[in-house]
Amino acid sequence: MERPLLSMEGLRVQFPTYAGLVRAVNGVTFDLRQGEVFGLVGETGCGKTVTGLSILRLVPPPGEIVAGKIAFDGSDILSLSEAEMQEIRGGRIAMIFQDPSASLNPVFTVGEQISMVIRQHRPVTRSQAYQRTLEMLEAVGLPDPPRTVKAYPHELSEGMQQRVMIAMALSSDADLLIADEPTTALDVTIQAQILELLAQLQEERGLSILLITHNLGVVAQTCDRVAVLYVGHVVEEGPTWEIFKAMKHPYTQGLLASIPRPGSRGETLPAVPGSVPSGLDLFPGCPFRPRCSRAMEVCQKEPPALIPVGPEHYVACHLYQEVAR
Numbered sequence: 001m002e003r004p005l006l007s008m009e010g011l012r013v014q015f016p017t018y019a020g021l022v023r024a025v026n027g028v029t030f031d032l033r034q035g036e037v038f039g040l041v042g043e044t045g046c047g048k049t050v051t052g053l054s055i056l057r058l059v060p061p062p063g064e065i066v067a068g069k070i071a072f073d074g075s076d077i078l079s080l081s082e083a084e085m086q087e088i089r090g091g092r093i094a095m096i097f098q099d100p101s102a103s104l105n106p107v108f109t110v111g112e113q114i115s116m117v118i119r120q121h122r123p124v125t126r127s128q129a130y131q132r133t134l135e136m137l138e139a140v141g142l143p144d145p146p147r148t149v150k151a152y153p154h155e156l157s158e159g160m161q162q163r164v165m166i167a168m169a170l171s172s173d174a175d176l177l178i179a180d181e182p183t184t185a186l187d188v189t190i191q192a193q194i195l196e197l198l199a200q201l202q203e204e205r206g207l208s209i210l211l212i213t214h215n216l217g218v219v220a221q222t223c224d225r226v227a228v229l230y231v232g233h234v235v236e237e238g239p240t241w242e243i244f245k246a247m248k249h250p251y252t253q254g255l256l257a258s259i260p261r262p263g264s265r266g267e268t269l270p271a272v273p274g275s276v277p278s279g280l281d282l283f284p285g286c287p288f289r290p291r292c293s294r295a296m297e298v299c300q301k302e303p304p305a306l307i308p309v310g311p312e313h314y315v316a317c318h319l320y321q322e323v324a325r
């Protein structure tokens, strides 16, 4: 079987706080294959963003990766030197965030900012960097690149700013794009255009994408495979079509039931009861137990392991342990 582009195994990330140790990521394991869009989905506070930042070793202090392995194209990310990581960040792995206006520098034109990234990662002249910037602006569908290149971020709409961020992220031919809620701040029409652009870039450039989102609708539209995170644990993983056809975990089922559907206007949608516990509240057994209507006695004592339940489909829930045996 082909080696995955990114392989994460047993990742644990903790944040010491005055209130105690917050365990944000608790043993996350997944593989991302070359050229696929892999979704990490879950509610706010489930550890998605910290998992993404860990890949670039950008967990904000005092947070710390305390266990696990991250391999990228055969390199052990956690043992690279800082100089080697700087080459990888913005070079082979790029990341974009929810709010493009917070990521762009307001005092430089978008052309200057993209050129700076290109020159940081490639031995090119100013005019070659300028040419490359124009190509990238065109590749992400921005109109009139010679004019857009001279624009300041505030002169562009949020959708255009996100396209600039994508152009910047891909300007040094990244192999992996980590997109953290890239459409959440945008209105629905622009959201669809940005998702379409990501799909097009994946197809045309063979780009691999780790898409971090709280939105199962976005996953359905964009991802080849998906892992559902809950309090820093992967609770279900599989091909997107299989998950939507036969999702098993009560949390995944709850997330899907809470998505509005055509014709559901005016209806009260069922929500997953309760809220995500903080990483401070540790208790034995299944992390979803306090919110699960199907909890059994065993769920109070033993944490469920991730087990196969279908083609490349895995679930961490005691309801399926017997089936798997």
Ligand code: SF4
Binding pocket: 249, 250, 251, 286, 287, 288, 289, 292, 293, 294, 295, 296, 299, 304, 316, 317, 318, 319
């Ligand atoms: Fe619910 Fe138990 Fe499954 Fe956890 S292991 S999701 S508590 S049934």
